[in-house]
Amino acid sequence: xxxxxxxxxxxxxxxxxxxxxxNKIALASFALSMEYGFDNVSIKQISEESGIAVGSIxxxxxxxxxxxxxxxxxxxxxxxQGFKEAVAGFDGSFFEKIEFIFTxxxxxxxxxxxxxxxxxDNLFDYKKYYTLLTVIYHQNPExxxxxxxxxxxLYEFYVDLVQEAIKNGELRDDIDVEMIVVFIQSIFKGIxxxxxxxxxxxxxxxxxxxxxxxxxxxxxx
Numbered sequence: 001x002x003x004x005x006x007x008x009x010x011x012x013x014x015x016x017x018x019x020x021x022x023n024k025i026a027l028a029s030f031a032l033s034m035e036y037g038f039d040n041v042s043i044k045q046i047s048e049e050s051g052i053a054v055g056s057i058x059x060x061x062x063x064x065x066x067x068x069x070x071x072x073x074x075x076x077x078x079x080x081q082g083f084k085e086a087v088a089g090f091d092g093s094f095f096e097k098i099e100f101i102f103t104x105x106x107x108x109x110x111x112x113x114x115x116x117x118x119x120x121d122n123l124f125d126y127k128k129y130y131t132l133l134t135v136i137y138h139q140n141p142e143x144x145x146x147x148x149x150x151x152x153x154l155y156e157f158y159v160d161l162v163q164e165a166i167k168n169g170e171l172r173d174d175i176d177v178e179m180i181v182v183f184i185q186s187i188f189k190g191i192x193x194x195x196x197x198x199x200x201x202x203x204x205x206x207x208x209x210x211x212x213x214x215x216x217x218x219x220x221x
Contacts, residue, residue, distance in 0.1 A: 022060045024050045026071045034128045038068060038136060065142070072136065072146050080150050084157060094165035095215055102188060102207050127196045158184055171218050180218055187214060 028050035032041040043064065047054045061067045083104060090100050137147055158181040165171045191206045 021052055021056065022070075023074070025052055025057055025060060025067065026074050028052075029067050030071050030075055033071075033136075034125065034132055038064075038071075038132070039139060065140075068136070068140060069143055069146075072133075072143055076133065077146060077150055080153065087157075087161075094161070094168075094170045095211065095219075097161065098184065098214065099207065099211055102191060102211075127199075130192055130196055155181060155185070175218055183217070184214065 025046060028046050029038070029041065032045055032049055043054055043057060046052075046067070047057060050057075057067075061070065083101075086104060087097060087101060090097055092100065133147075137144060159177055162171065162175075162177050162180050162184075166173050166175070166177070187210045191203075191210060194201055194206055195203055
């Protein structure tokens with residue numbers, strides 16, 4: 001049953017330390033859910049994977065729903081903050097940033113240099129990650145507000161990105177910012193869906209073809 005989770009993290013001083021018990025439970029739950037689906041994972045399995053007794057799990061979480069809420073916050077909302085910081089620190093043009101975003105949110109959504117390396121690269125399947133989030137969204141309406149909140153924040157993030165590009169003279173100043181943001185988000189959603197459900201299409205082809213269309217649509221003449 002074990003899926004090869006790494007239970008170590010790097011603190012703000014660069015020291016390698018053990019993940020605390022609460023996050024070990026979340027890590028184990030997340031990794032098992034990637035393989036079997038959250039609803040198919042039992043507390044007993046989480047206990048066996050994390051090495052934490054069932055009683056101790058219930059000390060940190062009253063039930064599986066609470067584990068799910070914590071897990072989604074950790075691997076959706078917190079990762080989104082890391083994503084925004086990564087884009088802010090990326091030195092490139094608007095289109096280079098968009099390409100970076102499309103790649104970051106697929107191949108590098110959870111990077112080795114971030115706080116926790118959940119699974120080795122050869123075991124972490126980003127397609128399973130997005131599939132898991134989709135299933136969780138549909139099967140657990142009580143936590144959909146977390147997805148909605150992130151969606152609003154992501155929309156505002158793209159608005160700022162496009163407005164900055166217009167200000168810097170990279171894009172035409174006559175474009176409808178909100179329309180372009182919806183276009184970009186639709187492109188990304190389409191790339192993810194095709195990448196997951198039509199694996200015969202190379203990921204690079206999906207990104208490059210959509211970037212070309214986006215560039216032609218909004219570039220400065």
